[in-house]
Amino acid sequence: MSWNFKSDRPIYIQLIDQIEMMIFSGIYPPGSRLPSVRDMAQEAAVNPNTMQRALSKLEEDGLIITHRTSGRSITEDENMIKKAKTRLAQEQLSEFLANMQHLGFDRKEILSIISNMLEEMKI
Amino acid sequence: MSIILECNSLTKAFGKKRALSDISLNIEKGKIIGLLGPNGSGKTTFIKLLNGLLTPTSGEIRVSGIQPGIETKKIISYLPEKTYLNDWMRVHQIIELFCDFYEDFKPEKAYDMLKRLNINSNDRLKTMSKGTKEKVQLILVMSREAELYLLDEPIGGVDPAARDYILETIINNYSANSSIIISTHLISDIEKVLDHVIFIKDGQLVLTSSVDEIREENGKSVDGLFKEVFKC
Numbered sequence: 001m002s003w004n005f006k007s008d009r010p011i012y013i014q015l016i017d018q019i020e021m022m023i024f025s026g027i028y029p030p031g032s033r034l035p036s037v038r039d040m041a042q043e044a045a046v047n048p049n050t051m052q053r054a055l056s057k058l059e060e061d062g063l064i065i066t067h068r069t070s071g072r073s074i075t076e077d078e079n080m081i082k083k084a085k086t087r088l089a090q091e092q093l094s095e096f097l098a099n100m101q102h103l104g105f106d107r108k109e110i111l112s113i114i115s116n117m118l119e120e121m122k123i
Numbered sequence: 124m125s126i127i128l129e130c131n132s133l134t135k136a137f138g139k140k141r142a143l144s145d146i147s148l149n150i151e152k153g154k155i156i157g158l159l160g161p162n163g164s165g166k167t168t169f170i171k172l173l174n175g176l177l178t179p180t181s182g183e184i185r186v187s188g189i190q191p192g193i194e195t196k197k198i199i200s201y202l203p204e205k206t207y208l209n210d211w212m213r214v215h216q217i218i219e220l221f222c223d224f225y226e227d228f229k230p231e232k233a234y235d236m237l238k239r240l241n242i243n244s245n246d247r248l249k250t251m252s253k254g255t256k257e258k259v260q261l262i263l264v265m266s267r268e269a270e271l272y273l274l275d276e277p278i279g280g281v282d283p284a285a286r287d288y289i290l291e292t293i294i295n296n297y298s299a300n301s302s303i304i305i306s307t308h309l310i311s312d313i314e315k316v317l318d319h320v321i322f323i324k325d326g327q328l329v330l331t332s333s334v335d336e337i338r339e340e341n342g343k344s345v346d347g348l349f350k351e352v353f354k355c
Binding site for chain 1: 290294295334335338347
């Protein structure tokens with residue numbers, strides 16, 4: 001897993017996005033333990049305070065659980081993960097749909113473009 | 124939150140020339156701070172004032188609550204812009220020298236890093252390239268368990284691969300109790316590891332802000348903002 005950062009957004013937000021992606025894609029399965037903040041910071045080559053901030057936010061959102069004595073793990077609540085995953089999908093789709101409207105496509109055209117693409121990409 | 128560095132209207136003049144004027148700032152413990160500014164903006168003067176190599180013309184500085192002097196040298200690990208080590212010495216001799224000088228120097232840490240960078244501790248400094256010398260000096264400085272590390276242009280002469288290793292070393296070696304001030308103009312390389320940046324220009328404080336705030340408020344990287352603020 002390589003970490004990539006763009007220059008236009010805060011690094012901690014990009015860390016949150018990338019860690020979420022690792023949770024959703026199963027690189028960090030539900031219930032699995034996370035490496036220490038320091039190790040994660042080193043791997044991503046970022047400041048440990050920044051990594052700490054990202055992990056705290058993920059904890060607030062309920063995706064990560066902190067155990068008082070033994071570090072952090074991914075939540076075992078698969079429903080929670082699914083919800084967060086759906087939320088991400090909705091966000092991306094709404095951006096996409098806004099762009100399509102901007103281009104002047106109507107509902108029917110958008111649907112047909114999508115179904116053609118799905119056909120082609122065999123999803 | 125405790126403060127590692129405090130400056131009140133700090134001013135330094137060399138004759139008629141003001142190298143730094145009226146700098147006031149506080150820095151919390153446990154942060155990595157970038158001291159950024161174009162050539163001749165006063166970065167090195169600022170760092171030399173912090174470690175007591177220069178004395179302020181007016182204003183005051185406190186490092187961990189005390190004025191720069193013998194006591195602060197125990198807690199500050201300083202990487203100068205120029206080498207001060209004797210170049211006839213072998214690396215292991217310099218390590219012994221550092222063991223004598225600094226209570227908080229950890230030789231095992233130094234040997235470990237030398238090994239990672241493939242530097243032979245039997246080599247004499249004068250046989251080394253500029254970049255390798257810089258690596259040795261940085262290793263020595265980071266092998267102390269200091270409260271404040273002052274790094275004046277630490278990555279200027281080293282290749283990009285070693286640069287990554289050095290940044291990794293910096294991340295690894297610092298703890299919640301220590302703080303690091305890095306002066307550089309190679310911003311894009313180090314931006315990811317910084318908590319906070321201080322911009323200075325013509326000896327004056329232009330901006331102090333956290334890296335995340337800069338990105339949030341300006342929608343651009345510190346490097347991008349720097350180029351805008353210091354546009355020639």
